[in-house]
Amino acid sequence: MAVLKAYIFSDNAREQADYYARILDGKVVLLHIYDELAVSEHQATDRVEHLELHAAGAVFYLADMKGIVRGNALDLTLEYGTDEEAGRVFEALAEGSTVLVPFTSMFWGRMYGRLIDRYGVGWQITTSGQAAADS
Structure with a gap:
């Protein structure tokens, strides 16, 4: 059996996760930033590489990403x-x-x-x- 989890790419994953946590009675349980995982100085940043939010009885993943293009094919x-x-x-x-x-x-x-x-x-x-x- 599979479990479906939403992975949301964001311009500001921390802010967006805090917003959802407040509205959906949730909590950020895991946060990794690129600085922690950087293998070179070119990758070092304080942006979110992976965030896990537990809210509304579900698990949501979020990450910062450049060049996001939102579509209308998924809610x-x-x-x-x-x-x-x-x-x-x-x-x-x-x-x-x-x-x-x-x-x-x-x-x-x-x-x-x-x-x-x-x-x-x-x-x-x-x-x-x-x-x-x-x-």
Whole structure:
């Protein structure tokens, strides 16, 4: 069995991870910077080579990378058991972001919203269809 983990490349991975940690009740558990791993002075930098964030019951990896080009072929989706928790996360992520679909009731689950956050990452926040069936 495989476990899927998001690896997000960033212009400022530390800042972005702190932002997600605050919103998603998470914690950075591992941080490696290029200075620690440099094999030559040309590679030495304080930028993030690898960062591990535990948040929202998931593991996210982040790293700094030059020349990032964001596309529209992938969103990260978080599914919550309650409307309140999902709504809180959506509203927090929506601040300073581009909301594509407001957080609202949908036919496949209770609530759903989609946005591109301030770092250019696409998110879909939803509640499970099971939660809708249980209420």
